[in-house]
Amino acid sequence: MSVARKIWTLGTAGWRRQALVAEACAAMLAARVTLALHPFSHVSRSLGEFTRPDDPRAAGQAAPTTDEDAATARAVRWAIRASAPFLPFRTVCLQQAMAARRMLKRRGIASVMHFGAPAEGERPIDAHAWLDAAGIKVTGYPLPDGMREIACFVAPPG
Numbered sequence: 001m002s003v004a005r006k007i008w009t010l011g012t013a014g015w016r017r018q019a020l021v022a023e024a025c026a027a028m029l030a031a032r033v034t035l036a037l038h039p040f041s042h043v044s045r046s047l048g049e050f051t052r053p054d055d056p057r058a059a060g061q062a063a064p065t066t067d068e069d070a071a072t073a074r075a076v077r078w079a080i081r082a083s084a085p086f087l088p089f090r091t092v093c094l095q096q097a098m099a100a101r102r103m104l105k106r107r108g109i110a111s112v113m114h115f116g117a118p119a120e121g122e123r124p125i126d127a128h129a130w131l132d133a134a135g136i137k138v139t140g141y142p143l144p145d146g147m148r149e150i151a152c153f154v155a156p157p158g
Helices: 003-011 015-037 040-046 056-062 067-086 093-106
Strands: 049-051 111-118 128-133 136-139 147-155
Touching: 015 040, 015 067, 015 093, 049 056, 056 111, 056 128, 056 147, 067 093, 067 128, 067 136, 093 111, 093 128, 093 136
Parallel strands: none
Antiparallel strands: 049 147, 111 128, 111 147, 128 136
16 A cells, blocks of 8 residues: 555544554654663663563453453554554564553553563574553564563553
């Protein structure tokens, strides 16, 4: 789909979807600025409780809740995916996950931010972040081949 067609589609999408795209753009910009100005050790304190991937709280926070929460998580996923390619900077998986988490938290929806690294023998710099909420795969999917989860951040709703 061409850029002009996507802009036309957004223009006819209705004010709620337009507002969601604007919020996604602002949240991804905020994530980019935060990561540029602060070390990850500082940023990580705002991401929730750091846990192992097999912690039962992680599964609980990402589990399906209500149909309304799932619909909201899908709408946030759509807004992040729809707006990321059109920002004047490249958004990476961590920025997208942070933005989606922020948007979901504003709506009182719990989420789990996962961090992974390639299997042994791969370059360790190729880390990846992805986000789940309300039983929905929100950002960072599909996972790269050979990616294994090493940790996650569990954030309660609101």
